[in-house]
Amino acid sequence: MFRKLVSFHEAKQILKRNFxxxxxxxxxxxxSKAHNRILAKDILSPIDVPPFDRSTVDGYAVKAADxxxxxxxxxxxxKLCGHVTIGVPPSVVVxxxxxxxxxxxxxxxxxxxxxxxxxxxxxRGNSVSMHRPVSKGENVMKAGSDIEKEKTVLKKGQTLSSxxxxxxxxxxxxxxxxxxxxxxxxxSTGEEIVEPGKPLPPVKIYDINAHTLSAAVLECGGxxxxxxxxxxxxxxxxxxxxxxxxxxxxxxxxGGVSVGPKDIVPEVLDTLGAPGIIVxxxxxxxxxxxxxxxxxxxxxxxxxxxxxxxxxxxYLIVRPILFQMTGIHEKAPLTLKATAATKMxxxxxxxxxxxxxxxxxKSGKLLASPVSLGLSGAITTLxxxxxxxxxxxxxxxxxxxxxxxxxxxxxxNWLESV
Amino acid sequence: MFRKLVSFHEAKQILKRNFxxxxxxxxxxxxSKAHNRILAKDILSPIDVPPFDRSTVDGYAVKAADxxxxxxxxxxxxKLCGHVTIGVPPSVVVxxxxxxxxxxxxxxxxxxxxxxxxxxxxxRGNSVSMHRPVSKGENVMKAGSDIEKEKTVLKKGQTLSSxxxxxxxxxxxxxxxxxxxxxxxxxSTGEEIVEPGKPLPPVKIYDINAHTLSAAVLECGGxxxxxxxxxxxxxxxxxxxxxxxxxxxxxxxxGGVSVGPKDIVPEVLDTLGAPGIIVxxxxxxxxxxxxxxxxxxxxxxxxxxxxxxxxxxxYLIVRPILFQMTGIHEKAPLTLKATAATKMxxxxxxxxxxxxxxxxxKSGKLLASPVSLGLSGAITTLxxxxxxxxxxxxxxxxxxxxxxxxxxxxxxNWLESV
Numbered sequence: 001m002f003r004k005l006v007s008f009h010e011a012k013q014i015l016k017r018n019f020x021x022x023x024x025x026x027x028x029x030x031x032s033k034a035h036n037r038i039l040a041k042d043i044l045s046p047i048d049v050p051p052f053d054r055s056t057v058d059g060y061a062v063k064a065a066d067x068x069x070x071x072x073x074x075x076x077x078x079k080l081c082g083h084v085t086i087g088v089p090p091s092v093v094v095x096x097x098x099x100x101x102x103x104x105x106x107x108x109x110x111x112x113x114x115x116x117x118x119x120x121x122x123x124r125g126n127s128v129s130m131h132r133p134v135s136k137g138e139n140v141m142k143a144g145s146d147i148e149k150e151k152t153v154l155k156k157g158q159t160l161s162s163x164x165x166x167x168x169x170x171x172x173x174x175x176x177x178x179x180x181x182x183x184x185x186x187x188s189t190g191e192e193i194v195e196p197g198k199p200l201p202p203v204k205i206y207d208i209n210a211h212t213l214s215a216a217v218l219e220c221g222g223x224x225x226x227x228x229x230x231x232x233x234x235x236x237x238x239x240x241x242x243x244x245x246x247x248x249x250x251x252x253x254x255g256g257v258s259v260g261p262k263d264i265v266p267e268v269l270d271t272l273g274a275p276g277i278i279v280x281x282x283x284x285x286x287x288x289x290x291x292x293x294x295x296x297x298x299x300x301x302x303x304x305x306x307x308x309x310x311x312x313x314x315y316l317i318v319r320p321i322l323f324q325m326t327g328i329h330e331k332a333p334l335t336l337k338a339t340a341a342t343k344m345x346x347x348x349x350x351x352x353x354x355x356x357x358x359x360x361x362k363s364g365k366l367l368a369s370p371v372s373l374g375l376s377g378a379i380t381t382l383x384x385x386x387x388x389x390x391x392x393x394x395x396x397x398x399x400x401x402x403x404x405x406x407x408x409x410x411x412x413n414w415l416e417s418v
Numbered sequence: 419m420f421r422k423l424v425s426f427h428e429a430k431q432i433l434k435r436n437f438x439x440x441x442x443x444x445x446x447x448x449x450s451k452a453h454n455r456i457l458a459k460d461i462l463s464p465i466d467v468p469p470f471d472r473s474t475v476d477g478y479a480v481k482a483a484d485x486x487x488x489x490x491x492x493x494x495x496x497k498l499c500g501h502v503t504i505g506v507p508p509s510v511v512v513x514x515x516x517x518x519x520x521x522x523x524x525x526x527x528x529x530x531x532x533x534x535x536x537x538x539x540x541x542r543g544n545s546v547s548m549h550r551p552v553s554k555g556e557n558v559m560k561a562g563s564d565i566e567k568e569k570t571v572l573k574k575g576q577t578l579s580s581x582x583x584x585x586x587x588x589x590x591x592x593x594x595x596x597x598x599x600x601x602x603x604x605x606s607t608g609e610e611i612v613e614p615g616k617p618l619p620p621v622k623i624y625d626i627n628a629h630t631l632s633a634a635v636l637e638c639g640g641x642x643x644x645x646x647x648x649x650x651x652x653x654x655x656x657x658x659x660x661x662x663x664x665x666x667x668x669x670x671x672x673g674g675v676s677v678g679p680k681d682i683v684p685e686v687l688d689t690l691g692a693p694g695i696i697v698x699x700x701x702x703x704x705x706x707x708x709x710x711x712x713x714x715x716x717x718x719x720x721x722x723x724x725x726x727x728x729x730x731x732x733y734l735i736v737r738p739i740l741f742q743m744t745g746i747h748e749k750a751p752l753t754l755k756a757t758a759a760t761k762m763x764x765x766x767x768x769x770x771x772x773x774x775x776x777x778x779x780k781s782g783k784l785l786a787s788p789v790s791l792g793l794s795g796a797i798t799t800l801x802x803x804x805x806x807x808x809x810x811x812x813x814x815x816x817x818x819x820x821x822x823x824x825x826x827x828x829x830x831n832w833l834e835s836v
Contacts, residue, residue: 034633035636052621086608086609087608105610161828166629166630168614174614191503192504197591202525208588211587213580214450215578219579383572
């Protein structure tokens with residue numbers, strides 16, 4: 001298999017030329033299942049919210065003009081002509097110099113344009129003395145003041161959290177159109193790997209990548225389909241990849257792409273459909289053997305077998321595309337500035353990613369320290385790391401004390417002390 | 419119903435004295451279902467990972483001492499005596515001055531203690547010339563070097579992301595013990611609210627809180643049980659609260675706690691079991707009517723009916739307790755320093771929470787601007803806000819230009835420009 005490494009930047013450009021990531025379809029879900037899904041259409045309000053003028057306090061509904069001039073010493077007395085309550089259409093009308101008792105949330109009766117709070121009123125029988133004036137609209141929430149009918153209240157691409165779900169409920173919706181989750185088939189290859197739960201023969205290791213990659217797909221809002229371990233056999237691998245391409249919107253394999261004699265993934269990938277392999281090795285560290293194919297308009301990412309390399313390459317190359325296929329708006333990774341705790345060297349001519357742990361030193365400075373450089377195969381390297389630092393190809397090294405940008409694996413409250 | 423407001427701090431203290439939040443139990447889940455769950459026990463490795471010495475490169479396994487002195491011009495030639503491959507126990511032994519062909523990931527054959535990379539070797543038949551020396555252990559990943567047998571590799575309380583799931587797979591585990599999700603019963607009360615999906619009679623509004631609170635429970639790792647809308651009827655409410663206390667670990671109601679004549683929730687809460695109501699109103703804005711009861715060792719939070727108030731009070735009072743009941747380690751809210759865009763005033767004598775939107779001004783300063791202060795009933799207030807600013811009781815105001823701490827509703831990449 002002929003390999004010509006391309007730079008990290010070139011790999012991204014080749015991907016961009018060959019594939020325009022977009023959502024894979026829409027589906028309707030109930031609000032109770034909508035949490036964390038991505039809105040597929042702009043939402044226009046079918047109603048005014050609130051649908052009627054409401055009192056925002058307990059008190060007395062009035063014509064504001066009737067209260068002008070009232071103060072502590074010179075209250076204005078109005079005649080009580082009824083009351084309104086929550087959820088019941090008012091049967092009374094506020095005429096000039098009359099008032100109607102009301103509570104928070106109750107509809108404003110006809111004729112009224114403001115509400116005087118209970119605290120500023122003294123009532124004796126049907127005589128209600130107002131000790132303060134109110135202006136027109138005071139203590140009233142107007143119909144449509146929260147959400148106006150026909151207005152766009154949520155935009156497609158928004159992630160539905162508790163707050164957006166509240167808006168949908170306010171409109172009376174029970175279902176909402178969201179983007180379908182892109183399906184990601186996951187295959188592990190290699191003679192040496194064994195499914196967790198099975199006994200471990202000597203010289204074999206448990207399959208890590210199928211599990212880390214499945215969870216990483218979930219973290220991006222995709223739906224993982226774990227197709228298990230495929231042995232290094234051309235026909236089995238071909239059949240498995242065909243099945244994966246049938247079932248899923250995108251395929252991710254791990255293992256079988258380095259230069260050993262058994263690395264048959266690239267060989268098989270070039271026989272499954274046009275254009276076949278578009279990237280065959282990237283000048284990065286770790287992750288050099290990463291291979292990308294386009295087969296009948298679907299992408300296949302063949303990542304290295306080393307767990308740290310494969311998950312990092314997923315993060316750098318697959319995740320941005322998967323995010324676009326979920327229809328999500330927010331794509332920027334979480335980043336944070338820190339100070340390099342030690343000198344960090346790149347691999348010659350390759351963009352290098354150094355896993356780091358973040359800690360504060362005594363003077364409160366946030367330090368990024370590399371996690372056991374050199375053991376890129378170690379799963380614990382990844383589990384210990386808070387994020388990674390990128391060293392560009394042309395940079396000779398990052399010096400101790402230099403400011404670096406750390407890409408975080410998950411949000412942490414590093415912000416508090418920033 | 420007698421009400422005596424307590425301060426925000428006192429409310430937290432009363433809660434602490436009456437209730438020690440702890441996880442509600444353990445359950446076993448498969449790795450494919452473990453994502454985002456909370457580990458309930460420390461994980462000790464049952465095996466060495468890798469379980470055997472492995473080559474980390476393609477090349478030739480040697481006794482390191484045999485290569486000492488080799489360089490470009492003076493290669494050392496060893497005799498090829500076989501090869502090893504991935505996943506197969508080696509049948510050859512590396513004797514003095516011999517070498518064995520190997521590939522990345524293959525077990526190191528007996529007798530060898532290092533591997534020379536393919537790039538530094540010229541092979542002619544069974545003659546292999548080494549053009550570089552290797553030191554003992556070079557290009558070899560020792561058994562147990564990633565994870566040592568019997569060592570603690572993950573700690574209880576950790577959230578299982580792709581990386582921790584990778585560690586569990588590496589150990590050969592298929593299931594893992596996680597904390598049960600605390601069940602949270604959710605009730606809405608009020609004569610004026612209607613379930614979304616039903617026609618909206620005049621002077622009624624759709625129920626928002628059941629949906630926002632359910633989603634907020636999911637965001638905390640809890641399991642919401644939405645018991646729907648209960649009319650303002652003492653017997654119905656009593657029956658619904660009893661059912662909620664039976665089904666769930668914690669109960670959250672909304673509505674029916676302000677001072678109107680129909681606010682029967684506190685009345686009912688005091689009849690269900692000891693000690694009954696422990697907090698009946700908190701000096702905060704918004705959220706003043708918030709009522710808390712302990713009934714037979716379960717907490718009932720009765721939040722206000724206004725959607726913004728109820729979700730904010732959930733965030734401030736319920737969420738910290740729910741987090742502890744999920745067993746999660748990370749509890750610190752996401753915070754970020756910003757500059758107040760305008761003067762912000764507290765309500766007299768009450769701790770005040772102002773919803774804010776974050777934006778950058780022309781000179782790159784991060785500004786926190788209040789979202790339509792005063793309309794705390796508006797669901798859109800909450801949907802627009804990025805977070806909130808807290809104004810302590812004794813503070814007169816926050817001045818425009820003052821530095822403020824913003825509590826974020828969700829992580830955003832505000833960090834990039836910090």
